[in-house]
Amino acid sequence: MSATQSPASTKAMTLLLYRSLLRTSRKFSAYNFREYALRRTRDAFRDHMSETDPRAIQEFLTKAENSLSMLKRQTSISQMYKFNEQVVESRPKKGISVV
Amino acid sequence: MQVSVIRRLANSGLRASASFTTKRAVLGCCQQRSYVSNSKTRNAVATTDTPLTSPPPSQFNPAITEAAAEILQSAELVDTDKRPIYLDMQATTPLDPRVLDVMLQFYTGLYGNPHSRTHAYGWETDVAVEQARVHVANLIGADPKEIIFTSGATESNNMSVKGVARFYQNKKKHIITSQTEHKCVLDSCRHLQDEGFDVTYLPVQSNGLIDLAQLEAEIRPDTSLVSIMTVNNEIGVIQPIDEIGKICRKHKVFFHTDGAQAVGKIPLDVNKSNIDLMSISAHKIYGPKGIGACYVRRRPRVRLDPIITGGGQERGLRSGTLAAPLIAGFGEACRIAKEEMPYDSKHISALSKRLSDGLLAMDHTIRNGDADRHYPGCVNVSFAYVEGESLLMALKDIALSSGSACTSSSLEPSYVLRALGADDALAHSSIRFGIGRFTTVEEIDYVLNAVRERVTFLRELSPLWEMVQEGIDLESIEWSQH
Numbered sequence: 001m002s003a004t005q006s007p008a009s010t011k012a013m014t015l016l017l018y019r020s021l022l023r024t025s026r027k028f029s030a031y032n033f034r035e036y037a038l039r040r041t042r043d044a045f046r047d048h049m050s051e052t053d054p055r056a057i058q059e060f061l062t063k064a065e066n067s068l069s070m071l072k073r074q075t076s077i078s079q080m081y082k083f084n085e086q087v088v089e090s091r092p093k094k095g096i097s098v099v
Numbered sequence: 100m101q102v103s104v105i106r107r108l109a110n111s112g113l114r115a116s117a118s119f120t121t122k123r124a125v126l127g128c129c130q131q132r133s134y135v136s137n138s139k140t141r142n143a144v145a146t147t148d149t150p151l152t153s154p155p156p157s158q159f160n161p162a163i164t165e166a167a168a169e170i171l172q173s174a175e176l177v178d179t180d181k182r183p184i185y186l187d188m189q190a191t192t193p194l195d196p197r198v199l200d201v202m203l204q205f206y207t208g209l210y211g212n213p214h215s216r217t218h219a220y221g222w223e224t225d226v227a228v229e230q231a232r233v234h235v236a237n238l239i240g241a242d243p244k245e246i247i248f249t250s251g252a253t254e255s256n257n258m259s260v261k262g263v264a265r266f267y268q269n270k271k272k273h274i275i276t277s278q279t280e281h282k283c284v285l286d287s288c289r290h291l292q293d294e295g296f297d298v299t300y301l302p303v304q305s306n307g308l309i310d311l312a313q314l315e316a317e318i319r320p321d322t323s324l325v326s327i328m329t330v331n332n333e334i335g336v337i338q339p340i341d342e343i344g345k346i347c348r349k350h351k352v353f354f355h356t357d358g359a360q361a362v363g364k365i366p367l368d369v370n371k372s373n374i375d376l377m378s379i380s381a382h383k384i385y386g387p388k389g390i391g392a393c394y395v396r397r398r399p400r401v402r403l404d405p406i407i408t409g410g411g412q413e414r415g416l417r418s419g420t421l422a423a424p425l426i427a428g429f430g431e432a433c434r435i436a437k438e439e440m441p442y443d444s445k446h447i448s449a450l451s452k453r454l455s456d457g458l459l460a461m462d463h464t465i466r467n468g469d470a471d472r473h474y475p476g477c478v479n480v481s482f483a484y485v486e487g488e489s490l491l492m493a494l495k496d497i498a499l500s501s502g503s504a505c506t507s508s509s510l511e512p513s514y515v516l517r518a519l520g521a522d523d524a525l526a527h528s529s530i531r532f533g534i535g536r537f538t539t540v541e542e543i544d545y546v547l548n549a550v551r552e553r554v555t556f557l558r559e560l561s562p563l564w565e566m567v568q569e570g571i572d573l574e575s576i577e578w579s580q581h
Contacts (some may be wrong), residue, residue, distance in 0.1 A: 032538070071196075
């Protein structure tokens with residue numbers, strides 16, 4: 001994606017990225033990592049909600065894309081080594097966790 | 100023929116593994132405690148009849164595919180045992196997935212020795228190691244050349260305390276430390292005492308902080324080193340390192356600080372605080388276990404007598420091949436810690452406030468350590484009329500500790516709390532809650548509920564509590580001797 005793209009397509013792109021980050025975060029089998037990934041993603045996007053500088057937006061989106069590929073790798077590893085559920089954990093609803 | 104050979108091999112393998120496990124069981128991590136405390140080794144072996152989690156911890160599925168992931172997800176775990184909430188972040192922290200992501204490439208493709216100068220395998224790991232050094236240095240405001248990688252904070256502490264003392268031993272024979280230091284500093288000082296050094300163990304005030312005037316008064320012309328930790332591992336108090344650094348610089352004494360619990364959690368600057376040596380540990384900041392660093396100032400130069408000699412790596416201060424995967428992970432952990440420090444401290448402070456407000460609202464609970472000069476991620480609270488160890492047993496669904504992990508197997512009260520002047524009963528009833536990056540609000544609420552419930556339960560059982568409720572002053576009781 002280049003900085004010359006229209007604001008509308010940037011917005012769509014950002015939403016898509018946000019949704020896939022949240023979806024991937026839910027795949028962590030470890031409770032604490034899952035909750036952190038969800039919280040961190042939401043807070044990061046909320047903090048940058050009113051960002052107007054195109055360079056800063058671009059930087060943020062690149063970072064988010066890198067995070068997404070990291071999350072994809074790490075959630076698969078988390079799926080490989082499973083541990084018992086944690087005491088406060090409420091099971092993620094079926095269908096949401098595996099997309 | 101071949102079959103019998105295999106069988107013999109298998110047998111010997113079995114025997115070897117059996118002897119290995121017994122050896123592990125006998126040798127605890129803190130066997131050599133005799134220099135510091137008088138506890139006997141037999142006291143240091145804790146056995147529990149009921150293991151916390153019975154099933155093997157991990158289930159490894161080698162060939163994982165997208166389809167297998169789905170099956171795994173829907174499959175109910177056979178065992179219903181749940182894992183406890185982890186609230187022992189001072190002992191160690193979980194490895195951040197972002198750190199593991201960086202480390203894995205060094206366990207798969209980038210396996211070169213960073214000291215190999217003759218080929219690309221060495222160059223690429225060398226670049227990664229130097230990059231990690233920059234990240235570690237940035238976190239504490241140092242120059243990358245001043246970072247020496249070690250195996251952890253214990254090695255760094257040993258290297259600093261023994262190294263400085265021994266290098267300057269012809270002229271200077273005196274070391275100052277505090278009574279609440281970590282055991283590895285205290286033990287290094289005991290060793291130096293055996294070698295003929297003079298060590299002053301500064302007492303602390305009842306809030307856990309050292310008295311600066313007393314420190315200055317104790318400095319002698321032959322003092323070579325002052326070693327005071329930044330954040331205490333048991334009570335979380337932050338020592339006034341800026342002021343200590345100033346005093347040490349004024350008297351031309353080297354200042355070493357054990358920053359294992361502080362680096363990456365509170366803002367630190369070695370130049371602003373005039374720190375000459377600092378110990379750093381990776382596994383306290385969501386990095387890998389088995390790696391740490393020692394900051395050694397170059398200007399004015401601090402000279403050390405190295406403990407490990409050999410190939411002359413790390414400026415000759417710590418020889419041995421660098422563990423590139425661990426160092427890369429350590430560097431990434433430092434980078435994340437610096438980047439996320441404002442976000443993490445906001446989260447940890449909020450949880451800490453929620454937890455300590457809830458705990459201190461209970462009857463007869465006391466916070467140990469200073470309430471203001473305090474790292475929020477460490478909340479140490481004493482529950483009067485409850486025995487700390489029995490509370491820990493009652494709180495099996497929460498992973499907690501009454502103090503340092505090294506001493507958690509002994510039933511003695513913590514020497515740190517005793518140094519604060521807490522009486523034995525209160526020191527016995529203290530519990531440390533460690534909050535970290537991955538702790539959630541739900542966990543804190545669960546902990547508050549569980550603690551309230553079980554402290555009440557245990558107090559109901561206690562005859563002392565009954566007397567307190569009846570208004571009998573416990574001090575006035577004359578206990579009969581049996």
